[in-house]
Amino acid sequence: MSVFIAKRVLTLIATLIGASMVIFLVMEILPGDPALVILGVDASDEAVRALTKELGLDRPPVERYWSWITGLLQGELGNSYAYKVPIWELIEGAMLITLPLAVMSIALSIVLALVIGLYAAANHNKAGDVTLMGISQLGISIPNFWLAILLIILFAIELRWLPAGGFPGWDEGILVCLKALLLPSLALATVVGAILARITRSSVLEVFREDYVRTARAKGLSQRATLWRHVLRNALIPVLTVTGIQFSALLTGTVVVENVFHIPGLGSLVLKAINNRDTIVVENVILLLATMVITVNFIVDILYAVVDPRLKAHDI
Amino acid sequence: MSDTRSLSFLSRCRRSRSFMVGGIMTAFLLVCAAISLFWTPGSAYDITIANRFLPPSADHWLGTDRFGRDIASMLMTGTQNSIVVAVVAVSIGLSMGVSLGLLAAARRGWTEEIIMRLSDFSFAFPAILSAIMLTAIFGPGGVNSILAIGLYNIPVFARLTRGSANAIWAREFVMAARASGKGRLRITFEHILPNILSIIIVQATILFAIAILAEAALSYLGLGTQPPEPSWGRMLNEAQTLMFLDPMQAVYPGLAIATAVFGLNLLGDGLRDILDPRLSRKR
Numbered sequence: 001m002s003v004f005i006a007k008r009v010l011t012l013i014a015t016l017i018g019a020s021m022v023i024f025l026v027m028e029i030l031p032g033d034p035a036l037v038i039l040g041v042d043a044s045d046e047a048v049r050a051l052t053k054e055l056g057l058d059r060p061p062v063e064r065y066w067s068w069i070t071g072l073l074q075g076e077l078g079n080s081y082a083y084k085v086p087i088w089e090l091i092e093g094a095m096l097i098t099l100p101l102a103v104m105s106i107a108l109s110i111v112l113a114l115v116i117g118l119y120a121a122a123n124h125n126k127a128g129d130v131t132l133m134g135i136s137q138l139g140i141s142i143p144n145f146w147l148a149i150l151l152i153i154l155f156a157i158e159l160r161w162l163p164a165g166g167f168p169g170w171d172e173g174i175l176v177c178l179k180a181l182l183l184p185s186l187a188l189a190t191v192v193g194a195i196l197a198r199i200t201r202s203s204v205l206e207v208f209r210e211d212y213v214r215t216a217r218a219k220g221l222s223q224r225a226t227l228w229r230h231v232l233r234n235a236l237i238p239v240l241t242v243t244g245i246q247f248s249a250l251l252t253g254t255v256v257v258e259n260v261f262h263i264p265g266l267g268s269l270v271l272k273a274i275n276n277r278d279t280i281v282v283e284n285v286i287l288l289l290a291t292m293v294i295t296v297n298f299i300v301d302i303l304y305a306v307v308d309p310r311l312k313a314h315d316i
Numbered sequence: 317m318s319d320t321r322s323l324s325f326l327s328r329c330r331r332s333r334s335f336m337v338g339g340i341m342t343a344f345l346l347v348c349a350a351i352s353l354f355w356t357p358g359s360a361y362d363i364t365i366a367n368r369f370l371p372p373s374a375d376h377w378l379g380t381d382r383f384g385r386d387i388a389s390m391l392m393t394g395t396q397n398s399i400v401v402a403v404v405a406v407s408i409g410l411s412m413g414v415s416l417g418l419l420a421a422a423r424r425g426w427t428e429e430i431i432m433r434l435s436d437f438s439f440a441f442p443a444i445l446s447a448i449m450l451t452a453i454f455g456p457g458g459v460n461s462i463l464a465i466g467l468y469n470i471p472v473f474a475r476l477t478r479g480s481a482n483a484i485w486a487r488e489f490v491m492a493a494r495a496s497g498k499g500r501l502r503i504t505f506e507h508i509l510p511n512i513l514s515i516i517i518v519q520a521t522i523l524f525a526i527a528i529l530a531e532a533a534l535s536y537l538g539l540g541t542q543p544p545e546p547s548w549g550r551m552l553n554e555a556q557t558l559m560f561l562d563p564m565q566a567v568y569p570g571l572a573i574a575t576a577v578f579g580l581n582l583l584g585d586g587l588r589d590i591l592d593p594r595l596s597r598k599r
Contacts, residue, residue, distance in 0.1 A: 146570030
């Protein structure tokens with residue numbers, strides 16, 4: 001097990017380094033002159049030269065990459081060009097909104113998936129199963145940002161139950177904030193929940209056909225006890241993997257959905273940064289999002305081995 | 317192909333409800349795009365402020381937007397945009413990804429290791445993230461969003477191709493081909509590719525749907541297709557500011573996206589059942 005984990009940790013570190021290099025290459029080397037990107041093509045030579053010096057762009061790329069990474073590890077990212085405040089402050093504030101939103105959405109989608117998936121599997125090929133699977137097929141096809149707009153029209157404009165957007169800030173009390181995040185997380189969780197529900201259903205059905213389940217039933221274990229003791233643990237392995245994969249979809253989903261609700265999270269931050277040509281902010285937010293995706297996949301890999309010890313033997 | 321085999325293929329197509337419904341929806345989409353090339357009920361481009369916010373009528377089937385453009389025509393013309401983006405993006409992913417996957421399976425060893433590790437970490441950059449990176453540098457635009465979605469598709473195809481190709485390489489008939497002295501390149505094209513083609517086609521259908529979704533999301537954010545070219549994503553963006561005034565304007569474009577994606581997903585599901593009957597029996 002420890003060899004397996006050590007191997008995975010090494011892969012994790014290598015992947016993170018690789019990702020940061022790709023981002024650095026695309027954002028700072030590819031455009032030729034980043035100062036020109038920030039100031040626009042009409043900028044005077046003096047302004048470009050001054051900014052180049054201010055941002056230290058005249059140093060060799062390897063040195064710049066190194067100081068970016070060491071600064072990152074110390075929480076020192078320099079100042080945003082557009083806002084003149086430390087980038088770390090901007091990112092911290094946005095993270096405090098995006099992370100709870102992502103966690104809320106993934107929790108909501110797992111609950112949705114387990115309830116729907118287990119119900120559908122238990123009523124295999126009956127009316128309830130067919131209806132739910134039809135609805136989930138629709139759920140997969142609906143763009144989350146459109147669903148977000150529809151939810152605003154229904155719950156904020158027609159019924160006036162929930163706010164149409166914005167975020168009050170955590171100082172205003174947790175309840176108000178959760179209320180503001182409810183519609184966005186619902187918009188995000190519907191799509192992911194629909195995908196996970198289908199996986200849960202087919203995976204439970206598959207495990208129910210295994211010999212050891214038949215044996216358990218044959219020795220007199222009730223359907224319910226078989227489900228909890230034998231089926232669920234095995235059936236949840238594929239669900240776990242797909243949840244890991246879906247997390248990256250969910251994160252990019254937050255980027256879009258945050259903009260629908262005007263919630264000042266990472267997604268809004270990165271879009272504003274693009275419009276302000278604040279490439280350094282874009283660079284850091286992208287790295288942060290990529291790091292989150294990579295880390296979640298790493299955790300899923302480890303959990304995977306914990307849930308299914310057979311995988312360690314193969315060590316794929 | 318013998319007559320009986322093609323007959324059973326057709327009858328399998330007809331028996332698969334997903335394939336039929338998905339096929340009809342996809343065909344409807346293609347027909348809309350084709351018709352809009354030379355005819356639309358109104359104009360998707362003409363700005364006539366006097367005609368703004370007209371209700372649905374015989375002249376304007378779905379009414380007009382805040383610039384007086386005909387919504388039905390914009391939706392129809394937007395179909396072209398979605399299809400072009402999806403076709404180009406999937407083609408990029410398909411050609412590069414399948415080649416890399418085939419290469420990895422044929423060469424094994426270091427080649428395989430490098431290709432697979434590269435595709436591993438490109439998963440850290442979902443389409444929208446790479447599109448955001450590209451637009452931050454090169455500015456928003458249709459081409460950049462196509463490139464970003466296409467790049468994202470490459471590792472998806474590479475992984476799938478390599479996995480299924482490896483399984484074929486282990487089969488007896490490939491062993492026989494190798495024993496008879498055929499080279500790796502020849503085996504790849506004569507034995508491997510034909511046997512994994514159906515899996516690739518199914519995946520392409522599903523990625524087509526994902527590309528349409530991603531393009532709409534990017535255009536919604538203002539990073540994709542630029543005005544005045546009609547695009548479903550941007551129509552949603554423009555409609556959002558009018559939610560209190562005219563909520564139906566935010567309903568139509570989303571309905572178009574959902575129809576396209578739903579149809580393609582069904583088509584993919586149906587194709588999987590038809591091309592790989594073993595899988596459909598298991599479900």
